[in-house]
Amino acid sequence: MLDDPFVDGFARGACSAEAVGVRDAALRELIGEKKLDAASPVEQAVREAKALGLALAQPRFYVAMHAAHAEGAQVTVGAQIFESPLLAQAMRPAEQAAALLVTVGRPLAERVTALADEKNVLAAYLLDAVGSVLVEELADLVQGDVAAYAARHGLFVGYRYSPGYCDWDIREQAKLFALLDAGSLEVRLPPSMLMDPRKSISAVFPLGRDARAIAAPSCFGCAVRDCKNRRTEPYSPPLR
Numbered sequence: 001m002l003d004d005p006f007v008d009g010f011a012r013g014a015c016s017a018e019a020v021g022v023r024d025a026a027l028r029e030l031i032g033e034k035k036l037d038a039a040s041p042v043e044q045a046v047r048e049a050k051a052l053g054l055a056l057a058q059p060r061f062y063v064a065m066h067a068a069h070a071e072g073a074q075v076t077v078g079a080q081i082f083e084s085p086l087l088a089q090a091m092r093p094a095e096q097a098a099a100l101l102v103t104v105g106r107p108l109a110e111r112v113t114a115l116a117d118e119k120n121v122l123a124a125y126l127l128d129a130v131g132s133v134l135v136e137e138l139a140d141l142v143q144g145d146v147a148a149y150a151a152r153h154g155l156f157v158g159y160r161y162s163p164g165y166c167d168w169d170i171r172e173q174a175k176l177f178a179l180l181d182a183g184s185l186e187v188r189l190p191p192s193m194l195m196d197p198r199k200s201i202s203a204v205f206p207l208g209r210d211a212r213a214i215a216a217p218s219c220f221g222c223a224v225r226d227c228k229n230r231r232t233e234p235y236s237p238p239l240r
Ligand code: SF4
Pocket: 086, 165, 166, 167, 218, 219, 220, 222, 223, 224, 227, 228, 229, 230, 231
């Protein structure tokens, strides 16, 4: 899917929604709904939401490689300096970082809004969930491709981190956007720092030569014991 981002320092492109896919297990986990009888109205609505999401999604990605260095609670990625102790911990073994932006585009988000306006709450909720699964799958897909190219350069990839999560202030999204060509993906960053369209993910992830150290999630050193997002395993790229 990706041209080698290590050659020019970045890669951007588009792919079909079918190539990304909506993993049924991920969707069921998100909506908290086990598979029901195929004839049930909810099951029909899930099928319709998946089909509509795949028809409306316009997956696009941008990923850029930068030199990275972490010291104390600060992380330097390219020309930007981020402040986050947990991000700094994850980036300590890194010699490079990838800045990533993926989106499934505007039509899907607009249809969710239209369905909600029509008070079609179930359809809006399910389509929104399909968009969430699609954009996560797209981020995994691009990160997995970067991991494959990284391996050819003797580098390993760790978990991705986004502003607004853990101890990383969402206002740092503006610095991350300075490393991304968001305009080419038609993703905007309003003053709220919540991306438009909403089904977009911006993140950084570390690349380094020590496979074990780079794969360790910042959760291993985090004091938030009851966090529901806690990662308990080292990162391993998704298999496709
Ligand atoms: S345990 Fe939770 S808060 Fe701590 S680093 Fe992991 S995801 Fe972030």
